Amino acid sequence: MIPLSPVFDVLLGLGLLWLAWRVVASRGRFTAVVLFMVFGLVMAIAWARLGAPDLALAEAAISAGITGALLLNACKAAYADPGHPQPGGPATPPPSSARRWLVYAICGGLGTALAATMAWLALGRPDVAPELRDAVSGHAVDNPVTVILLDLRGYDTLLEMAVLLMAFLGLRILMGHRDLAGLHPLPEGVPSMADSLVAMATPILLITALYLFWTGTEAPGGAFQAGALLGALGVMYRLTGRIEPLDHTPAALRLGLILGLGVFAGFACLSLIWSDWPLSYPAMATAGVALTIELAMMISIAVTLTLLFSGSAGIRLARAPVQGP
């Protein structure tokens, strides 16, 4: 009997390749976006197969909750913005066939070479270093991925929070431009049914996010997954008009945006008191400190993702949710 799991993995790989090809080769924007959303679903299955449930959780929350809505919203903006090129207007001349074949040759050659190299590297991958294994297994936090994120490679995560903040600041600068100000695509006529679904989903999402946050020290989950889930809740609120865009960033949101970076950086400075290196944890209170930093990160990630989706400098709760017919 043929063992089934290799067959599953091969089909999974083929499916990913076919989807990716259709995404980049499809003619319409909308088709490409929907295909990319399916690509995210299949990636989550790949993470599950590869024994990375932490990643599957993050991929689920981000691809289903945020990327999809973000891209569909971009389609909407493309159809609604002034200056949308008229259909039948001057289109880009198709590239010459020599040029097209050059692109095919580059991509095909590179793909073959990379596939061979990566397969070869994957066969000869080294064992986990014993020092790493000891450091992870003797740590006060049980989930190895959380240990790496917060302690052993904490500086990566610290800088990651900085990247999040930069992405928001960049978008804020763009959206502050006078021609773009007030161009937030607003929800129009959201049916009340969607609104009541969001009302029902809110407590469920909140509880799940807090559960994922809390369980992150010992099982798959943690600040990233919980933050992404809360960000998805923010996306739902924005889509149904429960929160509305603002042209300035209120103080509470500013605090939320910098909280993760601030607490992390503050801890890095503080830790110089008892150690020679920044970001080394006090032996007594590792778990407590880790949880505090994670809480701050979760809030920052949720706020940043919501604001990035909203595409505005700030948001506030709407007084009366938009009700459609």
Place this chain on the structure above:
Amino acid sequence: MSISTVLTIALVVAGCAFFLAGTVGLLRFPDTHSRLHALTKADNLGLGFICAGLAVHGGSVTGALELAFVWALAMMAATVSAFLIARWADWTSDQ
């Protein structure tokens, strides 16, 4: 073979059959509205059968509750999605 094994196999096979029916419907039905039937009924029934089969397989009450919760949420989402998409498609065909 114990009775729970037989039950699990039967339920999971039934679930897969409904998923197959959903896909066939999605491919073969002639227009958007009839394809919505394939989408919202067949596949959620399939998910329900698979959840039931896995609940029998897992054999724990909390695990079964978790699966029931997944199914209930899936049906909630499918209800709203079907309504929204059908209305959107109606609007298009009315124009």
Place this chain on the structure above:
Amino acid sequence: MTAVVPLAATAGLLFAIGLYGMIGRTGLIHRLLGANIMASAIFLFLVVLSTRGIEASADPVPQAMVLTGIVISVCITAFALGLIRYLRVMTGEDELRRSTRDADGQSADD
């Protein structure tokens, strides 16, 4: 046991497909999706490298790096969509055209 070789080869090919989206298409959304596919290819490769046999647990370092990478790539996507929007409002166009000056040379991309 996961089949690592097919998935590693998939990662290599995915990267090339994403690259095709970046250099072979002019539509900016397609380019952005191509870049996202390239990122996914790298993530897939890193996670394939992190897997071990059934008895040993996976290497957590690549998994943690990919976890931060997933969150970063969604932020970059949001920012890039903002840039695309800005370009459309400014120029009324949704794609980067090859300028007439160097129509035969490199395209005016990236």
Place this chain on the structure above:
Amino acid sequence: MDSFLMGAALFLLVNLGVGLTRLYRGPEPADRVQALLLFTTTTVAMLLLLAHAEGSPALIHVALVFVMLAAIASIAFVQLPHRIPEE
């Protein structure tokens, strides 16, 4: 038993691959989004099967996250204008 569950997951994967043709062919945008929703349900079922076949309960949480967020795609979709150019 585990290989039976794996086989069921494999069947659903093939099912998803076949359904992709509808997503690709359309013709209406609504058809593509319907295919996406069908795939979400299929993915959830596959994750549940994999969770039991591989004994990894965290995958049930992944399935839970997917079903909780399944409606976002359709809520975002119905806000698109009814005439989508170029598709």
